[in-house]
Amino acid sequence: MTVRQPEATESAGLRRRLALFFCDLAGTWRLLAEDGDLATASVLRAFFEHAERLGKAHHCEVIKFSGDGFLAALEEITEALPLARAIQALLTEVPALAGRSLGFRFSLHSADVLCLDTTYGKDVFGDDVAVVAYLNDLARRGQIVITQAAFERLPVDQQVLATRHEIVQVKGEDVPIHRLRLVPPQESEA
Amino acid sequence: MSSADPLPMPEVVTEAIAVIDLVESTLTANLFGWYAVGRQSLRDLRRLISEVGDGRGLRCLKSTGDGYLLAFHDPKSAEMSAVRAIEAMFELLYHVSRRNNELPEERALNLRCAVHLGEVDVVANDREGPHVSLAFRLQDISRASLPNALNPIAPEQFPLRDYVLCSEEVAGILTRRDKRWKTLSIGLLKLKGFPGWREIFQVVPRPDAAKGEAPQAA
Numbered sequence: 001m002t003v004r005q006p007e008a009t010e011s012a013g014l015r016r017r018l019a020l021f022f023c024d025l026a027g028t029w030r031l032l033a034e035d036g037d038l039a040t041a042s043v044l045r046a047f048f049e050h051a052e053r054l055g056k057a058h059h060c061e062v063i064k065f066s067g068d069g070f071l072a073a074l075e076e077i078t079e080a081l082p083l084a085r086a087i088q089a090l091l092t093e094v095p096a097l098a099g100r101s102l103g104f105r106f107s108l109h110s111a112d113v114l115c116l117d118t119t120y121g122k123d124v125f126g127d128d129v130a131v132v133a134y135l136n137d138l139a140r141r142g143q144i145v146i147t148q149a150a151f152e153r154l155p156v157d158q159q160v161l162a163t164r165h166e167i168v169q170v171k172g173e174d175v176p177i178h179r180l181r182l183v184p185p186q187e188s189e190a
Numbered sequence: 191m192s193s194a195d196p197l198p199m200p201e202v203v204t205e206a207i208a209v210i211d212l213v214e215s216t217l218t219a220n221l222f223g224w225y226a227v228g229r230q231s232l233r234d235l236r237r238l239i240s241e242v243g244d245g246r247g248l249r250c251l252k253s254t255g256d257g258y259l260l261a262f263h264d265p266k267s268a269e270m271s272a273v274r275a276i277e278a279m280f281e282l283l284y285h286v287s288r289r290n291n292e293l294p295e296e297r298a299l300n301l302r303c304a305v306h307l308g309e310v311d312v313v314a315n316d317r318e319g320p321h322v323s324l325a326f327r328l329q330d331i332s333r334a335s336l337p338n339a340l341n342p343i344a345p346e347q348f349p350l351r352d353y354v355l356c357s358e359e360v361a362g363i364l365t366r367r368d369k370r371w372k373t374l375s376i377g378l379l380k381l382k383g384f385p386g387w388r389e390i391f392q393v394v395p396r397p398d399a400a401k402g403e404a405p406q407a408a
Contacts, residue, residue, distance in 0.1 A: 120336075125341055129340050
């Protein structure tokens with residue numbers, strides 16, 4: 001995939017090494033089917049409000065909501081795991097999200113991306129943005145999929161929490177990843 | 191046959207599904223009248239679609255109220271049906287443009303076109319299945335969709351009318367089989383009801399492509 005951004009070729013100075021963090025709220029289609037669009041909208045509103053608050057608290061440079069998830073770009077990759085834990089905790093702490101069979105899936109990557117101020121706000125661009133989004137589909141509930149590039153930049157005390165190493169295919173390319181569980185397996189599969 | 195009798199299973203085929211939406215058709219009909227303007231515009235569009243679809247495997251032309259659902263079929267190559275559908279869309283836009291130049295502006299036709307390829311159920315002059323829904327999701331994409339996309343083009347670069355969007359499947363076919371068009375990514379989007387991310391493309395003619403260059407049939 002080649003990103004179509006005419007400015008990109010002239011914006012080397014706007015390229016930055018950032019941690020790309022993607023979070024998806026799993027279970028919203030079932031919620032929509034069983035409880036309707038009004039209930040789903042209130043769940044998403046609560047999720048987005050809290051995610052935005054937590055994003056700011058964890059110094060996210062960019063936070064962008066898309067569908068039932070969000071992309072965040074962080075200067076400090078060490079903030080990614082605490083951010084994921086704080087998001088995961090919303091399932092028990094926020095009444096609108098609790099008891100609805102929802103879950104969070106996370107993915108984390110580290111790459112040089114283009115940061116631009118656009119007409120709709122600050123955004124990040126690059127093929128690596130697509131990589132972190134595609135990788136999110138491979139995560140189970142309560143789990144973070146971490147690329148090798150991101151893993152190498154994590155502090156050792158966070159690296160040791162990752163349990164598996166494997167190679168997956170993303171758009172026909174091999175991507176080495178690690179998996180890290182935030183909740184016990186029986187809870188994540190619920 | 192009573193309503194309790196099971197219907198026979200429909201034929202399943204791989205076809206190119208095109209959705210054409212008439213931009214602001216309801217507004218135009220309300221402003222200038224359905225009988226004075228709206229009805230004739232829709233009939234003109236149906237006639238033009240029939241003309242460009244003739245000889246390109248157009249097998250289904252169904253009204254959607256303010257546009258049409260089309261299915262293109264090629265018995266020898268399913269992929270070529272997507273090429274034929276794209277050909278038809280651009281020829282349609284060309285004829286619509288010529289027509290618009292000759293008529294008062296309230297009778298102008300402006301279109302949004304989307305093309306996808308996939309397995310569909312064939313029912314009488316209609317098509318059913320998730321690939322049909324996906325084609326409609328593509329047609330729904332607008333400038334307002336882009337701030338929620340990943341790697342989007344600038345919303346102001348997205349045309350308001352007279353354009354052709356296609357799915358990743360169709361973009362791949364065009365890249366392999368036909369040099370008359372290029373496909374430009376407009377971003378990765380989540381489409382309602384479909385899991386995962388979908389890269390959506392705008393199809394544009396290559397300015398340097400030789401006119402009438404035959405697509406590769408295999």
